[in-house]
Amino acid sequence: MVWIWGLGSFLTPPYSIILTKRSNKKAPKGLFSCILIRIKECSNPRRNGPMKWLMRVLSALAGVAVTIALLLTVIRGVALDQDHYLDQYRKNGTAAAIGTDEAGLSVITDNLIQYLSGKTDTLSAQVEIDGQTREFYNQQERDHMVDVQRVMNTVNTLSYALYAFTLIVLAAALFLPEKWRINPFLPLLIGMGLGILALAALGCYAYFDFSGFWTAFHGALFRNDLWILNPATDYLIRLVPEPFFFATCMKIVVQWGLVLAAAFVAIIVTRIMGRKKMRLKIFREESGEEA
Numbered sequence: 001m002v003w004i005w006g007l008g009s010f011l012t013p014p015y016s017i018i019l020t021k022r023s024n025k026k027a028p029k030g031l032f033s034c035i036l037i038r039i040k041e042c043s044n045p046r047r048n049g050p051m052k053w054l055m056r057v058l059s060a061l062a063g064v065a066v067t068i069a070l071l072l073t074v075i076r077g078v079a080l081d082q083d084h085y086l087d088q089y090r091k092n093g094t095a096a097a098i099g100t101d102e103a104g105l106s107v108i109t110d111n112l113i114q115y116l117s118g119k120t121d122t123l124s125a126q127v128e129i130d131g132q133t134r135e136f137y138n139q140q141e142r143d144h145m146v147d148v149q150r151v152m153n154t155v156n157t158l159s160y161a162l163y164a165f166t167l168i169v170l171a172a173a174l175f176l177p178e179k180w181r182i183n184p185f186l187p188l189l190i191g192m193g194l195g196i197l198a199l200a201a202l203g204c205y206a207y208f209d210f211s212g213f214w215t216a217f218h219g220a221l222f223r224n225d226l227w228i229l230n231p232a233t234d235y236l237i238r239l240v241p242e243p244f245f246f247a248t249c250m251k252i253v254v255q256w257g258l259v260l261a262a263a264f265v266a267i268i269v270t271r272i273m274g275r276k277k278m279r280l281k282i283f284r285e286e287s288g289e290e291a
Contacts, residue, residue, distance in 0.1 A: 051180040055173050059184035062169040063191020069162035070263065071199060072155050074256045078248060079152065080117050085109045088244045097238045099130040108136055108239065115145065116152050129235070141236040144226035151221055185271050189264075196260065203253050210246050 078084060089095065089105050098104075104127035114120045123145050125136040137145070173184035206213040218227045229237035 049179070051176075052182050055169075055176070055180065055182045055184070056187045058169045059173055059182070059187035060191035060194075062166040062184070063188040063193070064195040065162040065191075066166040066188075066263075067192045067195030067199070067260070069159045069166070070259050071252075071256050072159040072162070074252050074259060076152065076155055076159070078252050078255065080113050082109055082113055084248070084251065085113075088247055089239075091247075092241060092243055094239060094244075097241075098235055100127050104128055105239075115149060118149070118153060118156075136235055138234065140226055141229070141234055144222075144229075144236075147222055147224070147226065185267060189267060192260070192263075203249075206249055210249070211242065214242065214245060 086102075086105070086109065089102075095101055095105055107127050108125045111120070111123065111125045115123045123137055123142050126133060127136050128134075129136070170184055170188070173182050175181070202213075231237050231241075
């Protein structure tokens with residue numbers, strides 16, 4: 001948590017400058033004490049007014065929302081990445097496990113990605129398996145993939161909704177009438193930090209007990225047992241076995257971390273530029289008074 005609060009120092013208005021120059025009061029010393037004082041002020045609805053307090057709460061929720069939205073975007077990107085599938089097939093010996101070749105795997109994967117992206121409603125692949133041309137999917141697998149496609153559509157819709165919520169909240173915080181306007185960056189960063197902590201805990205669960213995590217994940221998403229496949233009769237589980245999903249989850253975590261790092265850098269750079277503009281404005285005002 002300390003690093004989250006530390007980053008917040010870049011995102012708070014430079015009140016220490018204003019206090020020192022305008023009222024000759026000593027600004028509080030110490031990064032942590034300054035941030036605690038700022039958070040206490042922000043969380044007091046009586047001091048700030050109910051509207052400003054509400055905007056700070058909404059800004060924190062926007063931080064959580066954008067964190068989840070970025071994760072959902074990364075999940076969709078990895079789920080539709082054909083190169084990722086083909087790379088995992090080679091590592092897991094998938095062609096031999098199914099009894100087909102790389103050309104057959106490409107046919108299956110092309111159709112699967114088209115289906116997951118919503119570009120086709122037909123899940124079907126005629127491939128050669130053990131020397132005979134046959135349909136890859138059986139009825140249980142098709143029924144399960146109907147549920148998976150529905151989840152993918154929900155992921156896409158939810159991510160757009162979360163992005164829209166974040167943009168609306170930030171626009172309101174910055175462009176409302178001045179008596180309601182706030183600086184949303186610190187609440188936003190705190191919300192992102194809380195979202196990261198919650199999802200990081202889930203990621204640790206997946207890393208140390210992936211089988212338990214994967215079972216709980218399917219139990220939460222699906223109201224049936226169609227996802228419980230038998231490797232002896234169902235080719236889909238041979239195509240994407242547990243090692244495939246473990247590698248997929250780890251790739252999602254890494255990419256999500258990189259995206260979040262870029263988002264944090266963008267927020268910090270934006271705030272630093274804002275602080276420089278504020279200092280320049282104060283300097284010009286002070287120079288005008290002296291003149």
